[in-house]
């Protein structure tokens with residue numbers, strides 16, 4: 382029986398710059414079983430929806446094609462990971478299994494179980510810590526405790542930043558008995574247009590972004606109608622591109638940029654990648670955040686949780702154009718601009734007075750880039766319940782957010798066609814249009830487009846009272 386190694390692909394669905402896959406190639410003398418396991422517990426979770434599953438299914442197909450170019454293929458197996466992997470080890474004589482560590486609490490529990498099953502059967506697990514740019518256990522305060530505030534975390538993170546040289550695709554020889562075609566998962570499809578899942582596309586996107594748009598990222602990232610951000614989140618979510626490769630490109634762009642505002646674009650983008658690491662270390666060190674507020678006092682908030690308001694928010698029919706455009710961007714593309722995510726999250730919690738967990742779950746169901754750590758961090762930040770969060774009393778005004786970040790209403794008009802003819806002056810508060818103008822632009826508020834379902838000023842006061850009630854004097 383030939384010796385080989387199994388590489389268990391999870392959130393590292395790439396061949397290049399993949400240290401765990403490179404380890405597999407090394408330990409297996411290039412004979413590697415490239416394995417993906419469909420775990421029904423994850424697939425059937427109420428936090429997973431067709432958009433992310435469809436993108437994952439697509440990526441499995443393109444990953445298989447990329448493996449085929451190397452003379453290998455993807456094996457897709459179904460069932461409990463510990464059982465599946467052990468059976469494969471026995472069948473193919475694999476003496477080692479490699480994977481990339483995942484700091485999420487449920488992933489750690491699963492991986493500990495898999496590792497001990499393997500060890501008990503004489504198989505060595507090789508685990509590489511590369512889901513974040515700096516490992517989650519490495520950035521600690523002088524007292525050895527985790528950071529809960531981003532700025533000092535980032536300072537220390539920057540000091541620890543040592544990015545290894547990029548790894549090429551390792552040699553991958555086929556293993557006898559592995560079928561040349563995988564048994565593809567039968568997952569629900571989606572109607573949203575999916576990003577191209579090939580690794581080369583992710584690399585191209587990174588190259589284009591870091592050679593051009595990164596220089597104006599500092600301001601451009603907040604303009605809702607512009608593609609001012611990288612659009613890399615679905616690729617980073619599934620590890621189609623490595624975060625280390627992104628960091629390398631950011632640092633190179635920083636060196637090349639003129640020493641002015643352009644350089645700060647690259648610096649700010651690198652810090653966004655650090656936010657990604659920050660929230661993964663928060664979930665690692667404080668696993669309770671997955672279900673509860675980071676600050677326990679906020680678990681006592683008596684949310685209104687009005688089902689009709691929630692349905693209007695999901696459907697993009699709140700009567701606040703910027704909120705509705707953002708929610709419709711989500712339902713029609715499976716992605717939402719970061720500024721828009723902040724606006725709708727603030728609106729759900731502090732205007733509609735709905736528990737942040739409802740919104741967090743809805744986002745996980747819809748987002749192609751849905752990532753438990755970043756999503757949880759973003760929601761708790763917006764709700765004011767999290768680490769280093771937006772203070773509870775800072776409540777976005779949806780009208781002025783629209784005016785600032787979508788000044789000509791282009792974003793609103795793209796996603797809310799009912800408002801296509803509304804003049805810029807009224808685009809973020811169309812209910813203020815005089816009735817004669819409403820008729821002229823074919824947009825009767827309450828008929829063609831909803832009237833605001835709540836009054837911002839009234840709800841703001843209610844939210845402040847609601848938060849104050851659970852805070853110590």
Ligand SMILES: Cc1cc2nc3c(=O)[nH]c(=O)nc-3n(C[C@H](O)[C@H](O)[C@H](O)COP(=O)(O)OP(=O)(O)OC[C@H]3O[C@@H](n4cnc5c(N)ncnc54)[C@H](O)[C@@H]3O)c2cc1C
Nearest residue numbers: 610611612613614653657719722750751752755756759760
């Ligand atoms: C309520 C809310 C929910 C969010 N949910 C998710 C989520 O499920 N998945 C997700 O990847 N991001 C999430 N974010 C963070 C952010 O909105 C997205 O990462 C970003 O919009 C993705 O677009 P981009 O790739 O063009 O980002 P860029 O601006 O180009 O940033 C590059 C990368 O940095 C990381 N990043 C950027 N901002 C953040 C941030 N604030 N927190 C953590 N990582 C960040 C992402 O991996 C992103 O792809 C959420 C933010 C909020 C406010």
